[in-house]
Amino acid sequence: DAGITQSPRHKVTETGTPVTLRCHQTENHRYMYWYRQDPGHGLRLIHYSYGVKDTDKGEVSDGYSVSRSKTEDFLLTLESATSSQTSVYFCAITPAGQGFEQFFGPGTRLTVL
Amino acid sequence: RKEVEQDPGPFNVPEGATVAFNCTYSNSASQSFFWYRQDCRKEPKLLMSVYSSGNEDGRFTAQLNRASQYISLLIRDSKLSDSATYLCVVNGNNNAGNMLTFGGGTRLMVKP
16 A cells, blocks of 8 residues: 555546546655556556656647645646546556656546536 | 557466466567566556566566567466466657566466
């Protein structure tokens, strides 16, 4: 158990609405990541963070923004959700001293109608 | 060409069988390699890291061939509970973020 929670776990929303997903960790990990997983594409990195207020873009960042105002919380926002953003979203962390290993939260299943 | 390529399967094997998966990667500068396991509708979980000398964890053996840029995972004495998707994962060549690149996964189904 990596001590990561994600909320909500399931969400259905309509095209054009804003959506914020939350990743919460309890062990002061510095590195946090947001991925999306889609059939045929595997896991793709959206954004990552290497500390409070330090974030950067990943492979598929268009249409997404992130914020990290506290070590424990990493928020992913879809400013105006589109049907192409229907996906499963996973948050991950890298514990200090464990190289490149990442540990994942339980995921959020998002459907945009 | 994808950065990390895997045969999607499915591999259908009987209980007790030995099964092997291969994975190829394109970035010759990659330094860290992993196998993750993902059950249906669950998060990926780290199965094992892959070291240059090869490494074994119970029924699972991972090997790395840097010259040919491929990684393998061998599962001996397959159990029904081994049924899952196995993800090959490689670190990218970047200066920040400990970024990983994931293969699309190989699905394994172990039958009674």
